[in-house]
Amino acid sequence: MTMIPLVAHFVWYGRSLPWIHALALRSAHDRGGFERVVLHHDTNLEATPWWPDIVRLPRFEARRMDVAAILKASGGDSPALFELHASLTAPNARANVLRAAILAGEGGLYLDLDTVTIADVSPLLSTAGVLCGLERVIYPGWVQRSRNPVVRVHAAALGLVREVCRRLPRGWRTFRKLEGLYPLTVNNAVLGAAPAHPFVLSLLDDMVRLPPERRFTRFALGTHLLQARVRDHRGGDLVVQPPAVFYPLGPEISEHWFRVTSGVTLDDLITTETSVVHWYASVRTAEIAPNIDPAWVRTHERDVPFAQLALPFVDGWSERAIPGVVSARPA
Numbered sequence: 001m002t003m004i005p006l007v008a009h010f011v012w013y014g015r016s017l018p019w020i021h022a023l024a025l026r027s028a029h030d031r032g033g034f035e036r037v038v039l040h041h042d043t044n045l046e047a048t049p050w051w052p053d054i055v056r057l058p059r060f061e062a063r064r065m066d067v068a069a070i071l072k073a074s075g076g077d078s079p080a081l082f083e084l085h086a087s088l089t090a091p092n093a094r095a096n097v098l099r100a101a102i103l104a105g106e107g108g109l110y111l112d113l114d115t116v117t118i119a120d121v122s123p124l125l126s127t128a129g130v131l132c133g134l135e136r137v138i139y140p141g142w143v144q145r146s147r148n149p150v151v152r153v154h155a156a157a158l159g160l161v162r163e164v165c166r167r168l169p170r171g172w173r174t175f176r177k178l179e180g181l182y183p184l185t186v187n188n189a190v191l192g193a194a195p196a197h198p199f200v201l202s203l204l205d206d207m208v209r210l211p212p213e214r215r216f217t218r219f220a221l222g223t224h225l226l227q228a229r230v231r232d233h234r235g236g237d238l239v240v241q242p243p244a245v246f247y248p249l250g251p252e253i254s255e256h257w258f259r260v261t262s263g264v265t266l267d268d269l270i271t272t273e274t275s276v277v278h279w280y281a282s283v284r285t286a287e288i289a290p291n292i293d294p295a296w297v298r299t300h301e302r303d304v305p306f307a308q309l310a311l312p313f314v315d316g317w318s319e320r321a322i323p324g325v326v327s328a329r330p331a
Contacts, residue, residue, distance in 0.1 A: 007108035013091035107195035114281035129237030
């Protein structure tokens, strides 16, 4: 069995990279056990305040995107993939295509930039040809497509309970007692594969075959296709990790990473299995995430779980004040 190379791949669309995403690169570099950490980016990022600190990392590589070359090297139907990529406007949708193409062409572990790597992932990569992880959700693809009213009402009830847990102080603790009620399904925020693996080649083919009207449906090109591919895969080298490994706090509950919660330690929120923390940038973080920097981390290291998560990686950055820094969310 061909193993997954010890290379981390990140994809970024945008003219500037906030520090919280630079943290993803730094943590993967320092803790992930990777031989190389690659950022595929579409614009010149030299104006990013933290860019000089990032490019000095010895095993870091900044690679300006050549979309046509990436798609051609994937071994998939590159003209059809290029047309698909060009038809998409949302960065997260385009990233769905590129992550699979990069893994097909080079292999490695793709990570979203809303992650913090806290442990060596090389033992996980050495035992798999394809790797992903499970999360607890309400609407996996099969539920979202269901017209069964019982299924829909059950999902709505789960949503209400999760919303209460999101709002409650330390609601993550209540949710942990109930999480067995929630469907387990795979997420593509952390996805690994050996080069030219049939799994990712089939995933690219699934993307091309997706009807044009479904391309713009949320999750259709990403997690829903991955869920179907995992379900249909017959190879013995696919390893699907439990939620604790990559998604210790699932969507919506992940807001508790940014809540002021005195007396809570990382050991309350993660386990010894946790290698990467995906903190879900798409979930209620738009106000605070762009303003998080080393100074914010030091200010909140005793009362905000995310600050505790980031604390090991705050040294060695150039100190730059960011105007308008917001405080952490109240409990």
